[in-house]
Amino acid sequence: MNFKNSGNGEPLQPDMLERRHFEVRTLKSIVLSSITIFAAVCACLPLFSVLIMLIYRGGKRLNLEVFYSLPPTAFETGGGFGNAILGTLFMIGLAALISVPFGIMAAIYLAEQGHCSRIAQTARFCAKTMTGLPSILAGVFAYAAVVLIMGHYSAWAGGIALSILMLPMILLTAEEAIKMVPSPMREAAYGMGCTPSQAMVKVTLPVAMPGIITGVVLAVARAAGETAPLLFTALFSDYWLHPNGPTASLAVLIYNYSGMPFENQIELAWAASLVLVIMVFILNIISRAIGQRKK
Amino acid sequence: MAMEQQSIWDATDTLSRPVSKRDIFFDKVFRWVTHAFTLGTIFVLFYIVFKIGGKALPVISEFGLEFITSTTWDVNAGKFGILPEIWGTLYSSILALILGGSFGIAIAIFLTQDFLHYRIQIVLKNIIELLAAIPSVVYGLWGIFVLIPLIRPLADYLHNHFGWIPFFSTSLSGPGMFPAALVLSIMILPTVAAISQDALLAVPLKTKEAAYGMGTTRWEAILRVMLPTASGGIFGSLVLGFGRALGETMALAMLVGNSNDISLSVFSPADTLATLLALNFPEAGEYEASVLMYAACVLLLITLLVNIAGATIITRCDCRSMK
Numbered sequence: 001m002n003f004k005n006s007g008n009g010e011p012l013q014p015d016m017l018e019r020r021h022f023e024v025r026t027l028k029s030i031v032l033s034s035i036t037i038f039a040a041v042c043a044c045l046p047l048f049s050v051l052i053m054l055i056y057r058g059g060k061r062l063n064l065e066v067f068y069s070l071p072p073t074a075f076e077t078g079g080g081f082g083n084a085i086l087g088t089l090f091m092i093g094l095a096a097l098i099s100v101p102f103g104i105m106a107a108i109y110l111a112e113q114g115h116c117s118r119i120a121q122t123a124r125f126c127a128k129t130m131t132g133l134p135s136i137l138a139g140v141f142a143y144a145a146v147v148l149i150m151g152h153y154s155a156w157a158g159g160i161a162l163s164i165l166m167l168p169m170i171l172l173t174a175e176e177a178i179k180m181v182p183s184p185m186r187e188a189a190y191g192m193g194c195t196p197s198q199a200m201v202k203v204t205l206p207v208a209m210p211g212i213i214t215g216v217v218l219a220v221a222r223a224a225g226e227t228a229p230l231l232f233t234a235l236f237s238d239y240w241l242h243p244n245g246p247t248a249s250l251a252v253l254i255y256n257y258s259g260m261p262f263e264n265q266i267e268l269a270w271a272a273s274l275v276l277v278i279m280v281f282i283l284n285i286i287s288r289a290i291g292q293r294k295k
Numbered sequence: 296m297a298m299e300q301q302s303i304w305d306a307t308d309t310l311s312r313p314v315s316k317r318d319i320f321f322d323k324v325f326r327w328v329t330h331a332f333t334l335g336t337i338f339v340l341f342y343i344v345f346k347i348g349g350k351a352l353p354v355i356s357e358f359g360l361e362f363i364t365s366t367t368w369d370v371n372a373g374k375f376g377i378l379p380e381i382w383g384t385l386y387s388s389i390l391a392l393i394l395g396g397s398f399g400i401a402i403a404i405f406l407t408q409d410f411l412h413y414r415i416q417i418v419l420k421n422i423i424e425l426l427a428a429i430p431s432v433v434y435g436l437w438g439i440f441v442l443i444p445l446i447r448p449l450a451d452y453l454h455n456h457f458g459w460i461p462f463f464s465t466s467l468s469g470p471g472m473f474p475a476a477l478v479l480s481i482m483i484l485p486t487v488a489a490i491s492q493d494a495l496l497a498v499p500l501k502t503k504e505a506a507y508g509m510g511t512t513r514w515e516a517i518l519r520v521m522l523p524t525a526s527g528g529i530f531g532s533l534v535l536g537f538g539r540a541l542g543e544t545m546a547l548a549m550l551v552g553n554s555n556d557i558s559l560s561v562f563s564p565a566d567t568l569a570t571l572l573a574l575n576f577p578e579a580g581e582y583e584a585s586v587l588m589y590a591a592c593v594l595l596l597i598t599l600l601v602n603i604a605g606a607t608i609i610t611r612c613d614c615r616s617m618k
Contacts, residue, residue: 029514039401046481105332123333126340132602134542136569140591144346197325225430228544232576254432273433
């Protein structure tokens, strides 16, 4: 170390402050920097590899037919996954219908009560715990709570399983968004004679809306790609959407077809992946655009 | 315009009026509804535990702890044990944590310590976030058709030359622990990177400047000042990443090979709790379903413990840095 000199009271010479390229400390710094750059590049590779393969293998098979036709049987050529797209949209819609009002209402209570209330604290803790819940357990729950009671697999069970996954995400992001609203705005509303709920509905919620929508869209994007909760709640079906029976979804279709020995099915799995990833990316971009406008 | 203004001033009832009974009623109902939904959130978690636990209860009392310690899974003989699955779950998650964790922390350092131009930093950050957006089933598909053929030569080489090391003692025959752990590490990398970035950004700028002022190089500052200061949050990110890896299902179901063995070799196929559920549930009879519920209970317990630990660590660090 060069600092010893100055420690002895000698004046610091200008050449001591120059960067020496071949000193151990500098070399160590350079080596570690290169390792980090290498790590960052490595981490980006899978994303590009996945995207390139999706465009190459999925794009080859993607045509209009896949959007409106039913899945092919074993040795059939052609076919598509129109029913799976419909099924995915139906179940996500159902899940959103359950979890959006539920999550936002609970978020309002949490944001209003802050850290004071026991119930709010407990609910926040439960929501955080639920975000870490393995998605397959949401499926196990929906199986026990819906499939066993109804007696058959259905789109309803799939939607409920997905809503369990979406609820904590929507709740926590909505709470953050509501808390971000400056309190003078709300206080001004109180000053005008608003009741707390009027202030919330007419002032706070509209201001917090972009943040809430961002959370909802992200939750929808995540639910769209979930497979595990649907495996044994919605199962799969080769026919058009019938909410009371087994229902096809893009994610389960990809999983089922990826293990099949038929080239046509594997190509369809790639095409379905491309459609799914495009859907998810568009949702992500929308949520980012909304989040950006907020600032 | 003037007319309208006039009429407002002249009107007997002004714009402001006392809160009507309807408003008070609405306010009460609204509060009541938000309260109810909050209680509902708590109820949902307990109901999940109750439902899964309730279905598993008869089987828990029937098998007891033997279920966790025995290794056979034979539906026809009525013998069930999930030790290989517990082993596979922990082993794959630890492998993924070592890989994904080190890369995730490296990226967090790379993105927060002024290595890059501001714009490139944002682009890279978005790329890492998009990694998390890709559905796990797509990663599984990619793993089967791209990753496994790609790493096979490497696996063969390691097995042929370093076969005496227990980790490489078998050859990779298609799916196995190694490709599964690789994909798993890609999936937990964004989690680790995002939370570690927050932890590193939470370190006050003055701390870093003080280190530079002492004449440290960039890496001396990072290794001796930044990382120890942010260590709580980084540790929390690793625990949460571990929690994610434990519960991940689809990529593993497609890549891990589903064999009921305990092996130290990273190239041999294995099984995890989540994949056991995913593969056996759709065809399970009523009895096997409740046996699987027991396995689900074990998974629930492990992930709950890990996640609560991670959340507690991060909250505690937040509180400390606020002070």
